Amino acid sequence: MRDIEGSPSKLMATYLNVVQVLISVVIVLVILTQVKEAGGGLFGNAQSTFRTRRGLEKTLFQFTIILAAVFLIVSILSVRLT
DSSP states (O other): OOOSSOOHHHHHHHHHHHHHHHHHHHHHHHHHHHHHHHTOOSSSOOOOSOOOOOTHHHHHHHHHHHHHHHHHHHHHHHHHHO
């Protein structure tokens, strides 16, 4: 009879895959929120002037970088376990 829970490495790999999907969905939502705040769309108003990020825009930008780094780490761990 097979073990229902599976081996610990398979469970961890499954857990990391679920975490990867959740992080990727959050990254997409954060990026879409940034695009709405900038006033442009995917092919919309490209501003040639430099402006600094302030307030919520800066926080979302930093959060995106952190999420991307966490996604990269989880991806590397997922590959190492398989």
